[in-house]
Amino acid sequence: MEGNAADGRLLEIPQGELMFINQGRHSGWIEVVCGPMFSGKTEELIRRLRLSLIAKQKVRIFKPMTDNRYSEEHIVSHDDQKFVCTPVAVSKDIMGKVKDHTQVIGIDEAQFFDEKLVDVCQTLANRGMRVIVAGLDQDYLGVPFGPMPNLMAVAESVLKLKAICMVCGGLASKSQRLTNENAQVVIGAKDRYEARCRACFDPDLGNENGLPFEPDRQKPTRQDIPRQISG
Ligand code: ADP
Ligand code: MG
DSSP: EEEEEEESEEOOOOOOHHHHHSSSOOOOOEEEEETTTTSSSHOOOOOOOHHHHHHHEEEEEEEETTOOOOOOEEEEOOOOEEOOOEEESSTTTHHHOOOOTTEEEESGGGGGGTTTHHHHHHHHHHTTTTTEEEEEETTTTOBTTTTHHHHHHOOOOEEOOOOOOOOTTSSOEEEOSSOOOOOOOOOOOOTTTEEOOTOOOTGGGGSSSSOOOOHHSSSGGGSSOOOOOOO
16 A cells, blocks of 8 residues: 655555554544454454553553453453453443543444444544554344444544354354344354354354254355355
8 A cells, every 4th residue: 555654755555554654743543453253353452452552652441341251351352362451331431531641542342332432432533542443343144233334434444354264264254143042232252153254154044943053063064055156
């Protein structure tokens, strides 16, 4: 990607690094890290926050109280990386907990927050803070999830990660629910979800028999997947 360096030269640099070159007096921005479950969103969020801490920046991390899967007071990756955070009930509670000297804000599981999260992130970025938001872009039906689509629209940087499809080994962009629960928010990990690509994803899977899905017996095999017709 082309970027305009301070001396006016055009440089070939990746999108993520462009932001750091442009960091000057007006340093506030929003970064979104999204994708399906198991795609490494929390790992990537933790990686970015660790770098900020090494650079001695003042960092605050938040997550919705709804996400208590592995820990009440940490963001935790499926690979068991951890980072202490402040759980909050609603997005506006973040405002009261950010100090004036805070430089970097991390928010995990952003899809569970209310729509006001977009205004909260915009306000903090406008104050000069770097806001890094991680969350599921789609729910278990493949529908854009909570405040994520609007956050992606206003963000300066969006990274869409992929996992590995548990059926065919392709690039997974969807979170397949393996049970017959119908609520949009059902907290779980490998007990309830697996990563799948577009072709292997089946939003109706859990409802087919009205029974809890048994992954080993009913999972489609490679032969069941329709072949792509080329030309
Ligand atoms: P996310 O926050 O996107 O749910 P995490 O950062 O918590 O993801 O976890 C990513 C880790 O999940 C990977 O490094 C890997 O160890 C593990 N993992 C489990 N299933 C898969 C999969 N199908 N594809 C890729 N990684 C997976
Ligand atoms: Mg995560």
